[in-house]
Amino acid sequence: MTAVDGIRERCRWYALVLLCAAQFMVVLDGSVVNVALPAIGDALDVDQLALAWVVSAYVLTFGGFLLLGGRLADLLGRRRMFIVGLVLFGCASLAGGFADSVGVLTAARVIQDIGAAVLSPSAMSTIAVTFDDGTERNKAYAAWAAVGGAGGAAGVVLSGILTEYAGWPWVLWINVPVVAICLPLAVALLTETRDRSPNQVFDFAGAATSTVGLALLVYALIKAPEAGWGSGARIASGLAAIALIGAFVLIERHSRGPLVDMTIFRIRTLTGANVAGIIVGGVLMPMFFFLSLYLQNVLHYDAVTTGLCLVPMCLTTFGTSLGLGSKLVTKQGYKPVLAIGMGLLVVGLAWLGQASPRGSFLVDILGPGLVAGAGLGLTFVPLFVAAATGVDWQQAGLASGLINTSQQLGGALGLAVLSGVAFARTNRHPATSETLTAGYTAAFLGDALIAALGLLATITLIRTSDSRAHRN
Numbered sequence: 001m002t003a004v005d006g007i008r009e010r011c012r013w014y015a016l017v018l019l020c021a022a023q024f025m026v027v028l029d030g031s032v033v034n035v036a037l038p039a040i041g042d043a044l045d046v047d048q049l050a051l052a053w054v055v056s057a058y059v060l061t062f063g064g065f066l067l068l069g070g071r072l073a074d075l076l077g078r079r080r081m082f083i084v085g086l087v088l089f090g091c092a093s094l095a096g097g098f099a100d101s102v103g104v105l106t107a108a109r110v111i112q113d114i115g116a117a118v119l120s121p122s123a124m125s126t127i128a129v130t131f132d133d134g135t136e137r138n139k140a141y142a143a144w145a146a147v148g149g150a151g152g153a154a155g156v157v158l159s160g161i162l163t164e165y166a167g168w169p170w171v172l173w174i175n176v177p178v179v180a181i182c183l184p185l186a187v188a189l190l191t192e193t194r195d196r197s198p199n200q201v202f203d204f205a206g207a208a209t210s211t212v213g214l215a216l217l218v219y220a221l222i223k224a225p226e227a228g229w230g231s232g233a234r235i236a237s238g239l240a241a242i243a244l245i246g247a248f249v250l251i252e253r254h255s256r257g258p259l260v261d262m263t264i265f266r267i268r269t270l271t272g273a274n275v276a277g278i279i280v281g282g283v284l285m286p287m288f289f290f291l292s293l294y295l296q297n298v299l300h301y302d303a304v305t306t307g308l309c310l311v312p313m314c315l316t317t318f319g320t321s322l323g324l325g326s327k328l329v330t331k332q333g334y335k336p337v338l339a340i341g342m343g344l345l346v347v348g349l350a351w352l353g354q355a356s357p358r359g360s361f362l363v364d365i366l367g368p369g370l371v372a373g374a375g376l377g378l379t380f381v382p383l384f385v386a387a388a389t390g391v392d393w394q395q396a397g398l399a400s401g402l403i404n405t406s407q408q409l410g411g412a413l414g415l416a417v418l419s420g421v422a423f424a425r426t427n428r429h430p431a432t433s434e435t436l437t438a439g440y441t442a443a444f445l446g447d448a449l450i451a452a453l454g455l456l457a458t459i460t461l462i463r464t465s466d467s468r469a470h471r472n
Contacts, residue, residue: 012130015189016140018182019123020147022086025178026116027151030058031288032159032171033109039168046102054106061110063408064215065117068207070401071259073122074394075202077194082126083186085119088112090179097169108172120404125396128388129193134470135330138385142326145380146318154314157307164304206251206259213244214405221412260398264391270399272461273386274406276338279454280379281410283345283447286418287372290443291352291365298357298433298440309361313373320377333467334382334389335458341378342455348372349448353441357433375451389466414450418443 033040033054040046040054073081089112096108127144131137162170220237252258265271288310295306328337351368359365387403388396426439 011189014185015130016127016143018185018189019082019126020143021178022082022119022123022182023144024147024151024154025089025175026120027148028155028158029112029116029175030062030151031155032174033058036159036163036168036171039163040102040105043168044100044102044105054102054109058109058113061113061215062117063218063405063412064211065114066121066405066408067210067214067260067398067401069118070121070125070397070399070404071203071207072118073125073397073400074194077192078122078126078129078397079186079190079192080194081118082122082190083183085115085117085122086179086183086186088115089119090115090176090183093172093175093179097172112172121397121400124384124400124404126190126193128391128396128400130191135326137388138326138329138381141384142321142381145325145377145384146321148380150314150318157304157311160302160304160307203251203255203257203259206248206255209244209248209251210259213241213248214409216244217241218409218412221409221416260402261395264395264398264402267390268461269386269389269463269466270391270402272457272463273383273389274402275457275461276342276454277383277387277403277406278410278413279342279450279457280376280383281407281412282414282417282450283349283410283454284376284407284414285411286414286443286447287349287352289415290418290422290440290447291369294355294437294440295361295365297431297436298355299359299361301361309365310369312366313369316370316373317377317380320374321380325378325381328378329382329385329470331471333464333469333471334385335462335464335467337378338382338386338462339455339458341375341380341382342451342458344371344375344378345451346375346448346455348375349444349451353445353448355437355441355444357437359437385470386462386467389470414447418446421446 069081069085092108092112092115096105096112099105099108124144127137127140131140158174159171162168162174216237220234220241248260249262252260252262291310292306295301295309301309325337328340348368348371351371352365355364384403388399391399422439422443424439425442426435429435
């Protein structure tokens with residue numbers, strides 16, 4: 001290797017650090033506002049119901065715009081859209097911290113999340129086209145998965161510290177210096193790549209129907225635990241979402257330049273990876289949600305202590321992804337590693353389902369949390385690798401948008417279903433430690449069942465031959 005080749009090689013890995021830092025910020029942003037909500041409510045003089053939309057707006061907008069963000073990265077340039085996403089994210093974070101009403105804050109969060117929906121698939125697809133298939137791409141995805149796994153718990157801990165000692169606006173302003181550092185690095189380190197096929201046409205009809213349809217679907221899923229599965233608002237939103245997504249499929253089948261080329265789903269492993277992605281999202285979001293409720297409402301820990309209790313699990317996810325996940329995928333292929341990860345999730349969640357109303361962190365949470373954390377670490381890397389299997393580099397952004405969308409929709413669906421399971425038990429009786437624990441453990445056991453479905457999907461839908469071909 002010449003000196004110039006060595007510099008180029010180092011630049012790729014420096015670029016990976018930049019891309020992972022941006023993804024860490026995006027994932028952290030999904031949870032960092034939660035702990036600050038009471039302080040925001042007091043400062044803006046609004047009730048908890050109105051504040052709930054500050055959180056829901058994130059999932060709603062992020063899930064709705066991911067497909068569009070991924071395709072824009074392919075068509076307009078991954079470096080360009082990464083920078084656009086950073087600018088939107090940073091400006092909206094700055095404006096949100098200065099908000100003097102919940103309406104302004106929610107609007108800022110929506111713009112922030114559009115930036116995130118452009119930023120995340122642009123970054124992930126940049127990894128796909130920057131690193132060669134095999135060992136080095138496995139390492140890159142391992143780093144990506146590791147920071148994603150750590151970001152959620154870091155958001156909870158950081159939110160409590162910033163809210164307590166600096167004030168709630170800093171849960172948003174903390175993004176501004178990170179963006180300011182990332183922007184010049186993106187200009188210096190990233191190389192522009194995009195689909196340069198002739199006669200490219202942007203699919204406005206497909207973009208509109210998919211974005212609005214996915215947003216309405218996520219809204220219906222978020223609304224279900226609050227309003228009930230049979231409520232008029234949920235049914236109307238669900239029917240409208242189905243109609244728009246159906247129209248989207250028809251439009252894509254006849255478009256000259258479709259937002260989603262439906263032939264991509266002929267790649268069986270990619271399709272299986274997205275089914276598994278829905279299930280992983282359906283496991284991940286409810287698990288952290290109900291862990292937080294159990295720690296605070298049953299064990300009576302404060303928000304900061306709750307966040308600290310999640311750190312061992314997230315460190316396990318981080319370490320397993322970075323240290324073990326990529327190595328196993330390289331040696332064994334991604335299918336067996338994904339199956340092992342799903343199996344560990346089943347064990348960890350079933351163990352959490354045995355938590356006691358008079359339990360403790362050391363007895364009831366630490367052990368199963370470490371098992372589930374290891375399962376997540378062994379799940380993320382093979383999932384991302386499988387989702388890119390057989391995909392032309394011109395469609396890397398689309399593949400990245402698809403797997404991210406699958407996880408977001410799975411998270412919304414899993415949380416809606418398991419919230420209904422849990423709250424059906426807790427709302428029947430006075431809120432004692434016993435009744436709350438009964439509801440939360442039912443949710444954990446339901447989550448274990450979802451993980452078992454993920455194991456079945458991995459075994460049946462992902463091609464063993466594709467997985468073996470990936471071994472080095």
